Amino acid sequence: MARTSETPDEKAPRRSRPIRVAEAIKEWVVEQGLQPGDRxxxxxxxxxxxxxxxxTIREAMRLLQAQGLVETxxxxxxxxFVGEVSTERAHALLANYFYFRDISIADIYQLRVALxxxxxxxxxxxxxxxxLAELRSIIDDYAEPATDPEDERRQHVASLHFHARLASFADNALLGFIIGFMSQILADLTVYRQLYAAPNVELWRTGRQHQLDLLDAMERGDAKAARSIMRSHMEMAWRMMEDQQAVVMKRFMAH
Incomplete structure (x- = not known):
């Protein structure tokens, strides 16, 4: 019989029985070497x-199903059956954690510049x-400057998809996940903070050229140039995103 008991800890809140059983089931799945799709x-x-x-068993299974770890x-x-949490679902669950936290443009770009x-x-x-061809095709999706705020928002989301897709090719799956998540919440910020009240041709032109130069450097294997171009790209985007946010806030306060 699998153990569902836990070491007492007066400082930690005691978890409900279904939660403890759900954890025990997860441990058992790992111990048995079960894979997604296994019964x-x-x-x-x-x-x-x-x-x-x-x-208790039914409630524990419902908890695991809600987490995406069990499919019925x-x-x-x-x-x-053992379920597999998709990247999209994991991003959405993590976004819920940050939903009521005031994540700023600076918070996001501080990590982007570092990673x-x-x-x-x-x-x-x-x-x-x-x-490389796939990444170039994403850039082709915004080959012309936006003509209105909605088009610019769409282009920005596509540009963030470029970064998420590039990161997904990394050997380090954790890095790829984190960068993809930052791209997702940054895309969300542009929507609910309405950061694209007017097309920004400078951001489009400079950012797109950075991405094209980056792919050229990566294609020829120039790690030093790739690092420098990406850093310049991140720093430029950080500055211009904060400037755009300031414009939007000023317009909002005026009303």
């Missing part, structure tokens, strides 16, 4: 294995022709 034991076996009531299928061949130049340098000379 989990039925409810009767779960009750016997973990020594808990039907209601009905019909012939149905049952409960993205090193990722670009590390991947210089290591991207396949197919991946």
């Amino acid at each position: 989990l034991p039925g409810e009767t076996e779960m009750i016997a294995r973990f020594g808990m009531s039907k209601g 299928k009905t019909g012939p061949g149905g049952g409960s 993205e130049p090193e990722v670009a340098a590390a991947m210089a000379g290591r991207l396949s022709p197919e991946r």
Whole structure:
């Protein structure tokens, strides 16, 4: 029988029984070496294995299902299976944590300036022709300057997708996830703070050229140039995003 007990800790709040059972099920899945798509034991076996009531087991499974760690299928061949949390779902869950926290442009770019130049340098000379072509095709999506605020917002989101996609090619999956998450919340900020009240041709032109130069440096394997270009790109974007935010706030205060 899997253990569901835990070492007492007066400083830590005691977790509910379904939460403790859900943690025990996760531990058991890891111990058994189960992979996404593998079938989990039925409810009767779960009750016997973990020594808990039907209601507790069902609540624990619902918790795991809400987390994306368990998938339930009905019909012939149905049952409960090990789930795999997608990057999109993980980003959304993490975004919920920051929902009521005042994340600023500076908070995001402080991390971007620290991480993205090193990722670009590390991947210089290591991207396949197919991946380079994919990144160039993303840049082609904003080959012309925006004609209105909505078009500029769309182009900015596409540009952030370029950075997220580039980071996803990194060997370090954690770095790729973090950079992708920062791109996502930055895209969200542009929407609810309305940071694109007017097209910014300078940001488009300079940013796009940075990205083209970056891919050229990475294609020829020039890590030093890739790092320098990405850093300049991040610093320029940081400055111009904060300037744009100041313009929007000034307009808002005027009303």
